[in-house]
Amino acid sequence: MFTEKLALQLANLKQQGLYRSHQVIDSPQGIQLLIQGRQIMNFCSNDYLGLANDPQIIQALQQGSNTYGVGSGSAHLICGHSRAHYLLEQELAEFTGRERALLFSTGYMANLGIISALIGKNDFIFEDKLNHASLLDGALLSTATFKRYRHLNIEQLIVQLNQNQGEKLIVTDGVFSMDGDFAPLPDLVKIARDYSAILMVDDAHGFGVLGENGGGISEYYQLNAEQLPILMGTLGKAVGTFGAFVAGSELLIETLIQKSRSYIYTTAFPAAIAEATRCSLRLIKQQSWRRLRLQSLIDYFRNCARQLELPVMNSISAIQPILIGDNFHALKISQQLLELGFLVTAIRPPTVPKNQARLRITLSALHSESQIEQLLTAIHHCYHQLFKEIR
Ligand SMILES: *Cc1c(COP(=O)(O)O)cnc(C)c1O
Numbered sequence: 363m364f365t366e367k368l369a370l371q372l373a374n375l376k377q378q379g380l381y382r383s384h385q386v387i388d389s390p391q392g393i394q395l396l397i398q399g400r401q402i403m404n405f406c407s408n409d410y411l412g413l414a415n416d417p418q419i420i421q422a423l424q425q426g427s428n429t430y431g432v433g434s435g436s437a438h439l440i441c442g443h444s445r446a447h448y449l450l451e452q453e454l455a456e457f458t459g460r461e462r463a464l465l466f467s468t469g470y471m472a473n474l475g476i477i478s479a480l481i482g483k484n485d486f487i488f489e490d491k492l493n494h495a496s497l498l499d500g501a502l503l504s505t506a507t508f509k510r511y512r513h514l515n516i517e518q519l520i521v522q523l524n525q526n527q528g529e530k531l532i533v534t535d536g537v538f539s540m541d542g543d544f545a546p547l548p549d550l551v552k553i554a555r556d557y558s559a560i561l562m563v564d565d566a567h568g569f570g571v572l573g574e575n576g577g578g579i580s581e582y583y584q585l586n587a588e589q590l591p592i593l594m595g596t597l598g599k600a601v602g603t604f605g606a607f608v609a610g611s612e613l614l615i616e617t618l619i620q621k622s623r624s625y626i627y628t629t630a631f632p633a634a635i636a637e638a639t640r641c642s643l644r645l646i647k648q649q650s651w652r653r654l655r656l657q658s659l660i661d662y663f664r665n666c667a668r669q670l671e672l673p674v675m676n677s678i679s680a681i682q683p684i685l686i687g688d689n690f691h692a693l694k695i696s697q698q699l700l701e702l703g704f705l706v707t708a709i710r711p712p713t714v715p716k717n718q719a720r721l722r723i724t725l726s727a728l729h730s731e732s733q734i735e736q737l738l739t740a741i742h743h744c745y746h747q748l749f750k751e752i753r
Contacts, residue, residue: 393728410727413603437626464618593610604631663723
């Protein structure tokens, strides 16, 4: 019975164009990936600054493993919290201009652990409908009353805030992961103040990339700890390593250390990763050329895509989705692109809303203008062929 049920579920997913599968990668992360013996141009990584395979960071990782070995041995609160973790937390606090920072093993776990530690049964949580799955799951785990407002819709959020009295947490992605647009943080800061709500931002796609020093969306909008008291960021995207953190007040961090179950009950990530991350943070601050280069490639991409009349979305970030709509159409274009030598994944529900399947193109500081042109020419070709076929 059980196996039949699983088989039926999988068959249904296939039938709807929702089946997911891996690509096996035989090379380091980068602009070129080796897949099944072929060099493929990569346009779907979150390694926005091209740091995931940086020689200096690799060296820091190697030195870190010489000093600390491989495994961390236990959770942070037992014996897994090395000097490298300790220093990385201090450097993250300083970088974000917050009193303290706390490391989590992944961003997914950080979001579950932060939200569920801070609010509970009699409280209220408000989230943008397009927030990352981990923020939605954190709200469900918290058992607080959970309200979702339409994407970027401040008016609806205000209505919801007026209808619900009690402890309130407003949570949003800073840069939306599948759309690439920004949350209206200055407005949200004001609303949080007016309604005595606490504001939490997930800066997974802004940290390292936005702001003059790469401090992320909070630096971009110049928001201090009072305005934005809970700032979460990840280390596996622009930072190029692994893990996540939350930055905020002493009181916030101490509370999370005592109460956050996904912090307490999991193994610390390896100390060598912490050393690699410390190196990456130094490069992020020093090498502003990576951010400038990325921004100029984003502008270039958008200009070219507009000239080709491709349906780009309203994004000024490194995430540049092209909306397709139908799951099978998105899958088909993605497969054709792979045949032509480009890796662009088709993002489908439930990651995005129904009928909004898309090609999620991401740019890196290491791409070239010519590579972007080649990609867009290929997409243009596939796009028009598809719509000729279905017409
Ligand atoms: C990737 C991502 C996460 C999860 O971070 P991991 O470290 O990959 O677990 C959380 N929030 C957002 C918005 C993300 O894009």
